[in-house]
Amino acid sequence: MVPTNYYLILSAIIFGLGVVAFIFKRNVITIFMSIELMLNAVNLAFVAFSQAKHQSDGQVFVLFVIVVAAAEAAVGLGIIILMQRVRHSLNVERVDLLKL
Amino acid sequence: MSAFPNSADLLHVLPELIWCVFGALLMLLQPLTQSRRFLTIVAVMGAILGVCGNFYSVHNTGTAFSGLIAADRFSIFFSHLIGLIAIMVILGANSYLERERLADAEFYALVLFATAGMGVLASAQELLTAFIGLEMSSISSYILAGYRRDVLKSGESSMKYFLLGSFATAFFLYGIALVYGATGTTNLLRMDITAGAESTSILLKLGLALILIGLGFKVAAAPFQIWTPDVYEGAPTPVTALFSAGPKAATFALLLRIFADVHAATQFWFYAFWILAALTMFAGNLGALLQTNVKRMLAYSSIAHAGYILVAFAAVTKLSADTNIGAGPAYAAVAFYLLSYALVKVGAFTIVSQFGGAGEKHLSLDDYAGLGERQPFVAAALSLFLLSLLGLPITAGFFGKFYVFKAAVDAHLIWLAVLLAANSIIGAYYYIRLIVIMYMRDPIPEVAATTPIRFPVVVNVVLAIAVIGTLWLGILPNYALNYLLKPGLINDSQSQITQMK
Numbered sequence: 075m076v077p078t079n080y081y082l083i084l085s086a087i088i089f090g091l092g093v094v095a096f097i098f099k100r101n102v103i104t105i106f107m108s109i110e111l112m113l114n115a116v117n118l119a120f121v122a123f124s125q126a127k128h129q130s131d132g133q134v135f136v137l138f139v140i141v142v143a144a145a146e147a148a149v150g151l152g153i154i155i156l157m158q159r160v161r162h163s164l165n166v167e168r169v170d171l172l173k174l
Numbered sequence: 175m176s177a178f179p180n181s182a183d184l185l186h187v188l189p190e191l192i193w194c195v196f197g198a199l200l201m202l203l204q205p206l207t208q209s210r211r212f213l214t215i216v217a218v219m220g221a222i223l224g225v226c227g228n229f230y231s232v233h234n235t236g237t238a239f240s241g242l243i244a245a246d247r248f249s250i251f252f253s254h255l256i257g258l259i260a261i262m263v264i265l266g267a268n269s270y271l272e273r274e275r276l277a278d279a280e281f282y283a284l285v286l287f288a289t290a291g292m293g294v295l296a297s298a299q300e301l302l303t304a305f306i307g308l309e310m311s312s313i314s315s316y317i318l319a320g321y322r323r324d325v326l327k328s329g330e331s332s333m334k335y336f337l338l339g340s341f342a343t344a345f346f347l348y349g350i351a352l353v354y355g356a357t358g359t360t361n362l363l364r365m366d367i368t369a370g371a372e373s374t375s376i377l378l379k380l381g382l383a384l385i386l387i388g389l390g391f392k393v394a395a396a397p398f399q400i401w402t403p404d405v406y407e408g409a410p411t412p413v414t415a416l417f418s419a420g421p422k423a424a425t426f427a428l429l430l431r432i433f434a435d436v437h438a439a440t441q442f443w444f445y446a447f448w449i450l451a452a453l454t455m456f457a458g459n460l461g462a463l464l465q466t467n468v469k470r471m472l473a474y475s476s477i478a479h480a481g482y483i484l485v486a487f488a489a490v491t492k493l494s495a496d497t498n499i500g501a502g503p504a505y506a507a508v509a510f511y512l513l514s515y516a517l518v519k520v521g522a523f524t525i526v527s528q529f530g531g532a533g534e535k536h537l538s539l540d541d542y543a544g545l546g547e548r549q550p551f552v553a554a555a556l557s558l559f560l561l562s563l564l565g566l567p568i569t570a571g572f573f574g575k576f577y578v579f580k581a582a583v584d585a586h587l588i589w590l591a592v593l594l595a596a597n598s599i600i601g602a603y604y605y606i607r608l609i610v611i612m613y614m615r616d617p618i619p620e621v622a623a624t625t626p627i628r629f630p631v632v633v634n635v636v637l638a639i640a641v642i643g644t645l646w647l648g649i650l651p652n653y654a655l656n657y658l659l660k661p662g663l664i665n666d667s668q669s670q671i672t673q674m675k
């Protein structure tokens with residue numbers, strides 16, 4: 075069996091990649107995908123812990139995360155479509171009306 | 175124990191249920207009626223009935239859904255506070271929506287859903303429920319921020335809020351995952367018991383740090399506050415009123431509950447809160463000095479106020495870690511502060527939303543010149559709110575700040591108390607500047623040419639609630655304080671352990 079630590083390290087790497095992509099990418103769809111990546115890293119961690127502890131709590135939590143992520147995606151994609159419609163661009167650097 | 179929730183459980187979440195049902199009802203009613211007044215009445219009824227729905231919990235405190243939800247006096251307090259915010263926001267938004275030609279049923283429905291989410295968040299005793307509550311309120315908020323969807327700024331505000339909010343949620347969740355790994359539970363009450371000797375493990379500490387980052391984003395604590403001014407400025411003003419009061423109160427409530435229940439958190443978070451509090455106060459106040467837009471200025475001021483509340487949190491950590499007597503007064507300080515702050519902020523933003531005029535054009539400080547002469551009552555109310563934000567006596571803000579200050583001194587956090595006082599002085603500059611502009615300057619010709627803006631009756635009701643509440647809490651704070659200071663405010667882990675034994 076694969077030790078739990080391996081899963082956790084993998085999950086940390088995926089989460090880290092998500093954070094890096096969130097910060098450095100400029101296309102709003104890619105940024106949105108990086109958030110999904112982070113959420114899936116969380117799910118992996120939950121399942122791994124759940125398996126290690128022989129409990130089902132963590133797996134239940136994952137189901138909730140998936141449902142909420144779906145709701146968030148529905149709203150998020152709506153917001154992205156709004157942005158495309160009014161600005162004709164998906165580049166977040168062009169979203170700069172509000173600043174100091 | 176049956177898998178299906180019994181009626182007592184459902185009665186404990188009655189306020190949230192009512193808010194959700196009325197939210198759904200509003201969306202169903204919308205195609206059937208053209209009357210804005212009717213929909214507003216339904217929405218306000220829903221918000222009020224939700225608050226009344228607390229009657230069961232008031233008489234039967236305890237926990238519901240096998241410990242997922244706490245129905246203690248703490249969550250009842252926040253349920254009332256959040257319900258009050260919802261009532262004020264709905265009443266204040268009515269004429270705004272009509273002026274901007276926005277659909278109102280969805281707006282009220284989203285406000286009610288967000289309110290239900292905040293209610294769940296404030297009474298969550300399990301990180302799973304906290305997560306669901308947080309997302310219920312956040313997802314509704316993302317939509318509300320972009321509600322004026324033809325306006326570029328509104329869409330931008332919505333997108334920024336969505337991206338950074340989801341980013342923060344991911345941190346919060348990863349924190350929960352690690353805490354779960356360390357303790358084997360996501361129930362706040364069981365964490366101490368199961369963690370035992372492991373409570374100092376690196377996994378738990380890392381998890382708590384990530385949870386703090388996630389929630390720090392939501393309450394706009396520096397260095398996670400960057401999104402706040404942009405989102406507050408771009409969102410429709412009644413929505414800004416909701417954002418500045420509601421989610422902040424609910425998220426701080428969750429943080430307090432984590433303190434009360436998880437002993438490891440109080441030991442671990444002290445320095446983090448000290449630094450967060452100091453940074454947030456300065457970021458908010460120094461940022462506000464530079465602003466010429468009223469909405470942005472109030473947004474920075476709400477960052478500063480988050481900083482003042484975080485001072486009380488630093489005191490809570492210190493008091494619970496150092497002494498066995500607990501941090502009851504500091505808890506009360508936070509709750510009281512949130513109450514006084516919410517009243518004032520909703521009142522102030524309601525005035526801004528009315529005064530902005532069609533398309534929210536009049537938002538700069540100069541537009542307020544001569545308001546004292548043109549509309550004396552409005553100017554007086556706004557001045558009262560600003561003075562309360564500043565913390566002058568006979569306003570609620572004075573006692574709010576006083577108890578936070580006292581908590582900091584009790585915890586021997588002298589330097590933090592000094593920083594708090596220094597920041598209040600910096601804050602005085604921009605609050606008083608606006609008052610001076612209102613009373614001592616002649617209106618600019620463009621504004622003077624327009625007729626004074628008549629405030630609809632419902633908006634006056636909102637302002638009356640805010641003014642009376644501010645004065646009442648400022649002169650007779652005892653009623654609210656006694657409620658908060660009575661022992662047994664929160665179901666904490668100590669009482670739970672004794673029950674188990």
